[in-house]
Amino acid sequence: MTQLQRRKIPDAAIARLPIYLQILNNLAATNVLRFSSDELAALAGVNAAKVRKDLSYLGSYGTRGVGYEVTYLIHQIKRELGLMREWNVVVVGAGNLGCALAKFDGFLSRGFPVVGIVDNDPKKIGRTTSSLTVGDVGDLKNIVRDEKVNIGVITTSSPAAQSAADALIEAGITSILNFAPVVLSTPSSVSVRNVDLGVELQILSYYEQMRIENGSKAQSAPQLNSVGA
Amino acid sequence: MTQLQRRKIPDAAIARLPIYLQILNNLAATNVLRFSSDELAALAGVNAAKVRKDLSYLGSYGTRGVGYEVTYLIHQIKRELGLMREWNVVVVGAGNLGCALAKFDGFLSRGFPVVGIVDNDPKKIGRTTSSLTVGDVGDLKNIVRDEKVNIGVITTSSPAAQSAADALIEAGITSILNFAPVVLSTPSSVSVRNVDLGVELQILSYYEQMRIENGSKAQSAPQLNSVGA
DNA sequence: TCAACTTTGTGAATTAATGCACTAAGCCCT
DNA sequence: AGGGCTTAGTGCATTAATTCACAAAGTTGA
Incomplete structure (x- = not known):
């Protein structure tokens, strides 16, 4: 080579x-x-x-x-x-957010079709949301293989997020978008991006407080976030 | 001083x-x-x-x-x-995401109660979602004053986001969390944090593609994001 | 054809962030 | 009481990111 x-x-x-x-x-x-x-x-x-x-x-x-x-x-x-092709997405966690994302057309329109959604709650498995049926998290490996999934999105509760990540990695996924407010432990060969609304609000809170304390002389928040690995 | x-x-x-x-x-x-x-x-x-x-x-x-x-x-x-106090939040845009956020208890539990939600669509104004009634975006100024709002969250469509920002700023808001995939134009005295899922996926796509091209020798994505102002 | 103008591309300076490696300080055990 | 151990705090070197400022390259109009 x-x-x-x-x-x-x-x-x-x-x-x-x-x-x-x-x-x-x-x-x-x-x-x-x-x-x-x-x-x-x-x-x-x-x-x-x-x-x-x-x-x-x-x-x-x-x-x-x-x-x-x-x-x-x-x-x-x-x-x-790498946007000359599509990247298939699977959502882990069929709660409010997970279902909202599964039907969110912004994913598909930008080249990231959601091809599957899974959960570990028997009450949710089998439900249908926008042309997708909620699968069992245990079937993740098959889904990833059959649907050629590239990216996993974690929308579980915080306590379940790490095992969701483990399952995705076990299934061969190397890119994860994590919405749970926890720091995932993953091998360095896996890319993780975190989206944590609480963190964003708390950063805003800091700069807002600073404005109040220092009059309006204070700086503003930087507009790029950082999601730690 | x-x-x-x-x-x-x-x-x-x-x-x-x-x-x-x-x-x-x-x-x-x-x-x-x-x-x-x-x-x-x-x-x-x-x-x-x-x-x-x-x-x-x-x-x-x-x-x-x-x-x-x-x-x-x-x-x-x-x-x-600045988390020794609560910061009140108003959501602009009562679509899927806006309503999901309004009922999301992660906001309240971290000290950011959602005290109002508004829209410009007459069909949505008046609807009730989790103890909040959707108000008119034109009333933003009153809502901000009466409810002592500190932070505005924008969950409108892209075309409407800038005018939502203008309305928030006009109402005196200086901290904005923006979910619309557009770069807002705001005075430097206002803090803006952007959360754009498409951007996150595209960043993952880059590192994923790199892994494919370079074998798995490639680096992974950094885990902090950046949201430009 | 050439001079004036525009805008890219980039070397170099600056600023910000990171991480090493050491010092200072306190605890614990004998 | 004192030596050994642990861990915070930080100066400094390194690396990364940003910004300046200018040369290079192209366009346009006379």
């Missing part, structure tokens, strides 16, 4: 590419053909040099004096992020 | 304090009295030196050779994050 190892893009830049992509999709929808780093920076609320540097990690796709082509850049960002 | 400006804690540390807090609450619930930086580091999945540095921003509350007291540290973290 003399194949070139993929150029390493900084994590911080990777986290911004989806935001650029979303903005460019909006531009494309309004028939904008080109954009400059200044324009995208204004729309994304970041520094223009940062935009140029981020885009430069994809390759040299701009034209000096002109800017970047919307559709071409969309293509390049999608290629880099 | 010769009052000392509050010690500046790095943003990265602020984003970790809620995670420590959650772990310490679990320890307290199992009657653990003390912990060392090593133990908390293992539970939080971070470096022990980082834990010590983060906690040192709160003050010098550990005892060398012994560790930290669970309940005392909980108190200190809550004080620093």
